[in-house]
Amino acid sequence: MMQIKTGFEQSVYAICLLSMLPEKAVLPGEALSNQIGASPTYFQKLLRKLADNDLIASVPGKKGGFKLNKKPSKIRIYDIFLAIEGMQTLYFSNGVFNHMTDHEPCVLSDLMGKAESSWKDVLKSETIESLFKDLDKETNLQQFVNENMVV
């Protein structure tokens, strides 16, 4: 369907929750996936992608879990997209034009590249902090974090 994975939205949400954690505290992956309504084992794989990209830190062992690895102001929505969706572009030329015309580079690829850059610029313009600064932290979200955080 040519659509962004739901895992992206879930990841943004998870990082939003993690941004409400006090220093040194973590949230177990299962608590996160339960809250978000995703399959626990699968969502942990998404969390690992976020960890591999240094957006969050994982703590193994008992009392383990996940926490932010950067300040919310340093985590752009684009970074989350990149971690989940990967680095490949929305449009990838299959060389249909090159196969006919020796015209390099392809004018369509240029246009699609410009469009994609414009798209990414918007995602780079907002961070977790700027996006959720007006989210009332005193709601059940904060309550959930307080009840499920460890140490």
Add this chain to the structure above:
Amino acid sequence: MMQIKTGFEQSVYAICLLSMLPEKAVLPGEALSNQIGASPTYFQKLLRKLADNDLIASVPGKKGGFKLNKKPSKIRIYDIFLAIEGMQTLYFSNGVFNHMTDHEPCVLSDLMGKAESSWKDVLKSETIESLFKDLDKETNLQQFVNENMVV
């Protein structure tokens, strides 16, 4: 892989070829798919999508085929994208946020919507004419069109 279909690039290419047709002439679908290197029967389904969106006109019967239904200056790249990929957005919220916060509308959906608008604006800014105006029409492309067009 969250990528635009190859059918999109092929469709742009097909319309580019059709724009080289003289008035009243048509190109059979099989000639187009052969030139583009796509599966003939499947590519005809793409051509039908373009026809359903009034970008091209189809002529049934012997000596039938396809031709443009609008002037190349009136066919935006965005129109082709819409015809092939459909109207749904790149990002569709699964309501993960709404499920927790009564915060409507979702701030993430807003951001993604802005990004998508920006992306689409670029695709709306170019037409088949503007995109291919510097394409040398005297190449083997024009030759192919001349050899395969009907009536």
Add this chain to the structure above:
DNA sequence: GTACTTTTACTCGGATACCGTCTGTCCGAGTAATTATGG
């Protein structure tokens, strides 16, 4: 030569199959805090 029929070469639309990706599930291994145990 004209009227009619047949053939031909297209488009149209449905049914189906293949394949890769996303999602979901299971299982074993590693890690660290807690608890239990033995002196």
Add this chain to the structure above:
DNA sequence: CCATAATTACTCGGACAGACGGTATCCGAGTAAAAGTAC
């Protein structure tokens, strides 16, 4: 009380199954031009 072992609750990572969309293929139906046929 202290050192060590066992348990517990997490993360890590691979293997695998199901669902779905994009691509590909096949077939029959509709359409219109061309070719053939009858008078």
